[in-house]
Amino acid sequence: MNPFPVAKITFRELLKEKSFLGLLILQVFLLFVSKVISNVVAGDTVKVAMDFALSFFFFTVALYAVFVSVGSTFRDLSEKVVYLILSKPLKRSDYVLGKFLGCTVAVALFTFLSFFIVTSGILIISSTANLYIPHVVVVERIFLLSLLVFLMGVFLSAFGILFAVLFTSQVLALISAIFLFLAGLELSPVKELVVSSKYVSPVNKLIVQIAYYLFPNFSLFDIKDYAVHLSIKVSPLFFALVFIYSLIYTSAVLFVATYLFDRREL
Amino acid sequence: MGVLVVKNLKKTFKKNSLLGLKKEKKKVLKGISFEVFEEIFGFIGPNGAGKTTTIKIIMDFVKADSGEVLIFGKRNSAISVKRNLGFLPERPYIYGSITGKEYLDFCADVYGIPYYERRKKFAELLELVNLTGVEEQPISSYSKGMVQRLLFASTLLNDPDLLILDEPMSGLDPVGRNMIASVMKMLKEKGKAVFYSSHIIQDVERLSDRVAIIVDGEIKLLDSVANIVQEFLRGYVITVRKRGSSSLEVFKAGVDELWQLLERLRSEGYEIISVEPDRLSLEEILVSYIHENRRAG
Amino acid sequence: MKRLLVAFLLVVISIPFMLKADKIKPRVNELAPVLPYSYSQVLLSSPGLRSPAADLLFMNLCYLTGNDVFNQWKERKFTQEEWKRLIGNVEVIEKLDPYYFDPLYYLGSYVPWKVEKNRELLLKINSILLQGNRKIKDWRLPFFVGFNYFYFLGDKVKGAKYLKMASQMEGAPPYLKLLVPRLYAESGKIDLAIAVTYEELKRTKEGPVKKELEKRLKALLAIKELDRAVKVYRSRFGKCPSGLQELVKSGIIRAIPEDPYGGKFYIEKGKCTVWTTSNLRPVKKPTSSR
Numbered sequence: 001m002n003p004f005p006v007a008k009i010t011f012r013e014l015l016k017e018k019s020f021l022g023l024l025i026l027q028v029f030l031l032f033v034s035k036v037i038s039n040v041v042a043g044d045t046v047k048v049a050m051d052f053a054l055s056f057f058f059f060t061v062a063l064y065a066v067f068v069s070v071g072s073t074f075r076d077l078s079e080k081v082v083y084l085i086l087s088k089p090l091k092r093s094d095y096v097l098g099k100f101l102g103c104t105v106a107v108a109l110f111t112f113l114s115f116f117i118v119t120s121g122i123l124i125i126s127s128t129a130n131l132y133i134p135h136v137v138v139v140e141r142i143f144l145l146s147l148l149v150f151l152m153g154v155f156l157s158a159f160g161i162l163f164a165v166l167f168t169s170q171v172l173a174l175i176s177a178i179f180l181f182l183a184g185l186e187l188s189p190v191k192e193l194v195v196s197s198k199y200v201s202p203v204n205k206l207i208v209q210i211a212y213y214l215f216p217n218f219s220l221f222d223i224k225d226y227a228v229h230l231s232i233k234v235s236p237l238f239f240a241l242v243f244i245y246s247l248i249y250t251s252a253v254l255f256v257a258t259y260l261f262d263r264r265e266l
Numbered sequence: 267m268g269v270l271v272v273k274n275l276k277k278t279f280k281k282n283s284l285l286g287l288k289k290e291k292k293k294v295l296k297g298i299s300f301e302v303f304e305e306i307f308g309f310i311g312p313n314g315a316g317k318t319t320t321i322k323i324i325m326d327f328v329k330a331d332s333g334e335v336l337i338f339g340k341r342n343s344a345i346s347v348k349r350n351l352g353f354l355p356e357r358p359y360i361y362g363s364i365t366g367k368e369y370l371d372f373c374a375d376v377y378g379i380p381y382y383e384r385r386k387k388f389a390e391l392l393e394l395v396n397l398t399g400v401e402e403q404p405i406s407s408y409s410k411g412m413v414q415r416l417l418f419a420s421t422l423l424n425d426p427d428l429l430i431l432d433e434p435m436s437g438l439d440p441v442g443r444n445m446i447a448s449v450m451k452m453l454k455e456k457g458k459a460v461f462y463s464s465h466i467i468q469d470v471e472r473l474s475d476r477v478a479i480i481v482d483g484e485i486k487l488l489d490s491v492a493n494i495v496q497e498f499l500r501g502y503v504i505t506v507r508k509r510g511s512s513s514l515e516v517f518k519a520g521v522d523e524l525w526q527l528l529e530r531l532r533s534e535g536y537e538i539i540s541v542e543p544d545r546l547s548l549e550e551i552l553v554s555y556i557h558e559n560r561r562a563g
Numbered sequence: 564m565k566r567l568l569v570a571f572l573l574v575v576i577s578i579p580f581m582l583k584a585d586k587i588k589p590r591v592n593e594l595a596p597v598l599p600y601s602y603s604q605v606l607l608s609s610p611g612l613r614s615p616a617a618d619l620l621f622m623n624l625c626y627l628t629g630n631d632v633f634n635q636w637k638e639r640k641f642t643q644e645e646w647k648r649l650i651g652n653v654e655v656i657e658k659l660d661p662y663y664f665d666p667l668y669y670l671g672s673y674v675p676w677k678v679e680k681n682r683e684l685l686l687k688i689n690s691i692l693l694q695g696n697r698k699i700k701d702w703r704l705p706f707f708v709g710f711n712y713f714y715f716l717g718d719k720v721k722g723a724k725y726l727k728m729a730s731q732m733e734g735a736p737p738y739l740k741l742l743v744p745r746l747y748a749e750s751g752k753i754d755l756a757i758a759v760t761y762e763e764l765k766r767t768k769e770g771p772v773k774k775e776l777e778k779r780l781k782a783l784l785a786i787k788e789l790d791r792a793v794k795v796y797r798s799r800f801g802k803c804p805s806g807l808q809e810l811v812k813s814g815i816i817r818a819i820p821e822d823p824y825g826g827k828f829y830i831e832k833g834k835c836t837v838w839t840t841s842n843l844r845p846v847k848k849p850t851s852s853r
Contacts, residue, residue, distance in 0.1 A: 002376070004375065006372075008371075008375060009361075013364055016363035016364070016404075039607070041599070043598060043599060080355055080357075080358070081360055081361065084358060084360060086325070086326075086327065087325055087348065087355075088377070089348040089376065090345070091345055217581050220581065220584050223589055225589065232590070235587060241583050241584035242580075242584050244577075244580050248573050248577040252569075252577070255569055256567060259566040265328045266322065
């Protein structure tokens, strides 16, 4: 079991990619957009700015995780880099796990830098806003959000690698990952709506319920409200549960990915 | 037993047509067998004959339908086998954003070469392939030949006992080709085995100890170069000049008649300018096999 | 193959963690707040995008209101302060896009029922509708204004004025013209209710909502008939009938009509008008025990 060489070289490759810096710069730009939008509202502009800035942060990290995991795995497979790697004494599972670890470290770095950018931006916005009752920004809460966003990015990377191994078209892999993510975000509120509605047939309710249980639930990582509204409390149990959930499910995804890759003809 | 043993490999590729109704089957390998010892073994054939597929099966990138491959006496699916193996694919590619040294570091990581040994080893290998000084630059700045040379050097990092190369000469200028040829010879002298495929037949002819010709998924010929040359020798062409004259004359001799003719010419006062074997080149042999196959198939 | 099984098992094992986490996930307890938008700010930030900005604001409005109307998984009632903001937002939309009709329709047909006790807001609604009327020539705008004045604000004179304005515009239903003189009569409210229901029926497709409207229309028409019968009785006998049977006994009507909502029609003492025990809402029948 030796995933570390592949992890190291994956990380080195990802760090030097243009998308890393590009998406970070995009975050800065989106902070400006948040500020502009917040001006539209009369009242708590800081809340609105934070809503937008944190939403952009959330989606940008998700996008980065998907692009990076799908892109680099797919490139390896289509450009035959895998031949060079697998001609060395490495198991096929070492390759998949190594890719995953490399993406994890890259996502961690990206998330941390984005957290730094977004928090600085929000602090600047809140200090320059003229509010009658100032909207207090609690950095620790934004940090906790970033931790969950990081977990989400890792979770998404696993799916990205799985789809890159599974599909023969990069576009298909990317789109599947993005749709999986969007569906996983919406499933929780949709399930609540469907299950309590009078107008939905029991068969459809069952289908939605099963999908809710089995599908990856990405809405758990979305605690933006907690970061913005100070009246909301959360217990540490929640973080532990989300961590365990993402750990177990990510392992499941990696199992499937290694299984598929073992069988794949190169 | 040979370093590399290939027994009766068969492989059929299934291509699903769009509607899934007709499954086109293409028999790529119809039963390939050969053994490679401590020698330079060339593997030649036309495009689509199954050279690359054979190599992919040897390297366990693709599983054969039937047959087996043994490397150093062990199944080729064992990871430990790759510890003493070096491999270079056709048209190799590696990420452009990393530097040459970073790639060598990766290889060294995998082989478990300790850090204090790496500097010396890298320097040796880079010098061997004439790439000293560029290792800190990103691979995207290398020319195609440079990438090939770097990756070739990396295959030697673990001092392999068996080197498998798929079209190692393609994309290289004559200097590069020469370099690879001399390395291959050096390896053979050290007692290693080199198995490579190529379609530059002239190189194969002068470099290899033995060759296998593969056409349409079958091995048509497997023998040492010397034997083949001998077998397909038709005779000799002797160019001579009579002492005192300035014009050249050409005599032809059958395979067994050479010495007699030479004696005769000597006694008649001729100077021998050149004696050339009249034989089919390996290329011509290969082409004839291909045509024969086409006629049969 | 074994690995796939392990993977599936892992997913199944992860489910209880996910469920528990979803339960205790920190959520905003209130629904989306009603934000008051500032016209000048919106204009400044989207100079070339006035119409799309108006559209987005209206979408936001619909979303918030939908939260209220659906009541499917959360009970939500806006406070008067929130309604004030919503009304202000419609004003902003009107300013951004003076030709946008739908927000005004929402304002005139739905909102007054929610703020019926708040005089200030009703007057504000009317002013916005009249503002819209300057650019949009639709009979429904002055109709809503007139309805508000008459039905909620109790000002018959102004109500009649605007209903008359509406009745003279293109597309107005002909019965509006009949309605205007009626408004000076005491029973004008029922007539107005009937007019509105009638109009809604025309715009509604087949379905449960249409059936509800037909039911209501039936009840209203029954009340109207009974009211007229009561008037006849009073003019004949000089006093208010003690009960609806009196109308049958005296031969003014043949029988007491049935309330489609399951209640019973009766005469309100003091006002001498007809109403129903069901209040025009379905009466819950007691479930029989097994």
